[in-house]
Amino acid sequence: MEPEIIFEDESLLILSKPSGWIVNEAKTTLGRLVVQGWIAKNFQYPISKNKLFRNGIVHRLDKETSGILLLAKTSDVFHNLQNQFKNREVEKTYIALVHGKLVPEEGIVSVPTGRLPWNKERFGIVPGGKESQTFYKVKKYLKKDGEDFSLVEFYPKTGRTHQIRVHSKYLGHPIVSDQFYAGRKTSRSDRKWCPRLFLHANKIKFRHPNKKKMLEFNLELPYDLQNCLDNLMKGVIKGSVKLV
Structure with a gap:
């Protein structure tokens, strides 16, 4: 089962992450189900392939945890959402x-x-x-x-x-x-x-x-x-x- 889109507009992408998917790529995730790589392969928004912005992934969920995952499509939106998390507004x-x-x-x-x-x-x-x-x-x-x-x-x-x-x-x-x-x-x-x-x-x-x-x-x-x-x-x- 792949992640599913819950909502999308010009700024945001909100996914339903299935259990079993790792959110961020690392040296240890080669050959495994990883959201970051799936984003790079399937989407074309401005930072979808930019690893400096984690391909737009703003936060993380544990591998076995399912649920809502929030992504940004641009660097400005990424920084805005990160600040909302940092300031505990989310x-x-x-x-x-x-x-x-x-x-x-x-x-x-x-x-x-x-x-x-x-x-x-x-x-x-x-x-x-x-x-x-x-x-x-x-x-x-x-x-x-x-x-x-x-x-x-x-x-x-x-x-x-x-x-x-x-x-x-x-x-x-x-x-x-x-x-x-x-x-x-x-x-x-x-x-x-x-x-x-x-x-x-x-x-x-x-x-x-x-x-x-x-x-x-x-x-x-x-x-x-x-x-x-x-x-x-x-x-x-x-x-x-x-x-x-």
Whole structure:
């Protein structure tokens, strides 16, 4: 499955990134599914092939995270959107399924995160780390085989690598099927019924760089996560949960 266009005009390109796609090219991504290379191959806007501007990609999503990805078509728009992110003017929402009954139902995590000295691929709460802040709100409590789960919306105010995943673990409620932060045994068990990380970037709100009006985009859960959620809901309540 390739990325899909959600919205496009003369300034912006907004994509739905599937799980399994890496956002930015690197020495280690040769031969893999990478959004940056896909953009260069399929689009002709002014910075679509300019690696200095990451082919227009303004922010990133983890490989296994699906959802909304925002791109700029010109250097001016790129800088404008980057400044909106830097000034925390962009509102992002993620939906996740986490282990356990998360209480209180609303809260904030504000702890510094950084790369772990003993494992360069992973991040955690570290002294001297970068400021990281995430608000959350529980949407529903669920059960599976006697185990509690919480369907949660996360609203990150900063954009650190693996921020939501690390903050979920810090709360004691790691995200379902998170191979890095839920623990090997737990994630292996999760993947019997949820084959990938249950984290989806479902909303974004920002100011159009040229038209100056606020734009908001919503993207419902992809089929794989919705199917996991529906299966989890069976025998718990009637019907299914649809999130947009």
